[in-house]
């Protein structure tokens with residue numbers, strides 16, 4: 053079966069076509085500036101080779117973007133499928149399923165309603181995700197569709213982990229609570245880690261460190277998420293490329309009043325101008341921050357130290373929450389590639405029985421990233437690197453649900 057994976061943003065649409073026979077990626081594309089007054093852009097790679105780099109006109113809607121995607125995939129000259137009947141199902145990445153959705157689901161009108169109802173909790177993404185679903189349905193009316201939610205894996209958290217200390221009525225009335233994000237990655241990586249170690253996930257206490265441009269950590273006990281660092285929105289947690297991470301909320305009021313800016317502008321600053329870029333003044337990309345730090349840039353050193361310290365604190369907290377930890381796993385752009393950062397995070401963690409094998413860790417850096425154990429033989433905690441693959445996780449869920457429904 054061939055599965056199309058779609059990730060729709062407000063003005064963009066990313067897609068991948070995967071042949072589930074061998075889980076081979078056949079095509080990958082990006083359509084940008086949908087609905088914008090300037091010209092749009094459509095880039096498509098087939099078999100890893102760029103076959104299309106179109107920027108010749110406007111793209112008026114997501115429906116038009118979906119038509120362009122299908123046209124590229126089925127193109128007589130460079131396409132990889134004959135027609136769209138070869139696409140067995142579409143898996144949509146969706147941000148927010150609220151507390152109603154705890155796993156991937158076949159898209160029905162009820163599921164669309166849940167995505168719509170959760171727009172207030174993920175305004176930019178959920179609205180766009182829904183647009184993407186509706187556009188695909190318009191151009192592929194007979195193809196089954198599945199929604200895979202970023203929040204779903206975290207919905208096993210107990211109330212003591214997901215509630216905030218504000219009056220209970222805000223939870224009842226407005227559903228204010230921690231939801232957590234990157235769930236597809238945390239689920240994929242925690243499951244894959246257990247498989248890789250030849251262990252039953254039920255026996256493991258695991259801390260998953262998904263460190264990318266957006267970063268989140270989760271505590272996974274017996275295969276179930278019991279806590280995670282992102283919150284009502286992806287702003288909470290460690291400092292990220294452009295996000296501030298957790299802080300005293302009074303900081304917001306103080307800055308707003310002092311600088312005469314409103315809360316929306318302030319949150320924009322917290323989401324887009326803070327974190328690594330805000331502290332270092334160099335970049336949101338950890339590679340640039342690392343380079344500047346190694347040249348002695350003090351603010352870059354500080355940004356790096358803050359990230360490392362934040363990760364350490366969450367690891368400590370989650371080990372305490374689970375009464376121990378068996379595995380610490382690193383994943384995503386920084387977690388997989390940045391051996392220096394892993395080394396600094398794991399420094400002085402022997403109090404909890406976690407000891408890195410520095411040499412093994414150093415061997416595992418870009419471009420030599422693969423699944424590996426990087427802890428010392430006498431470490432009580434297994435430390436490993438497991439590359440994430442959210443697309444494959446979405447494709448697998450989609451295939452499984454569609455096959456089960458057709459039985």
Ligand code: ADP
Pocket residue numbers: 263264265266267293336337338339340384385386389390418
């Ligand atoms: P996103 O959250 O956008 O999916 P990624 O998981 O791609 O982000 O992570 C982006 C981060 O990973 C950047 O800060 C970048 O510095 C880091 N990164 C990505 N590739 C490499 C690499 N080859 N070597 C070191 N760092 C990398």
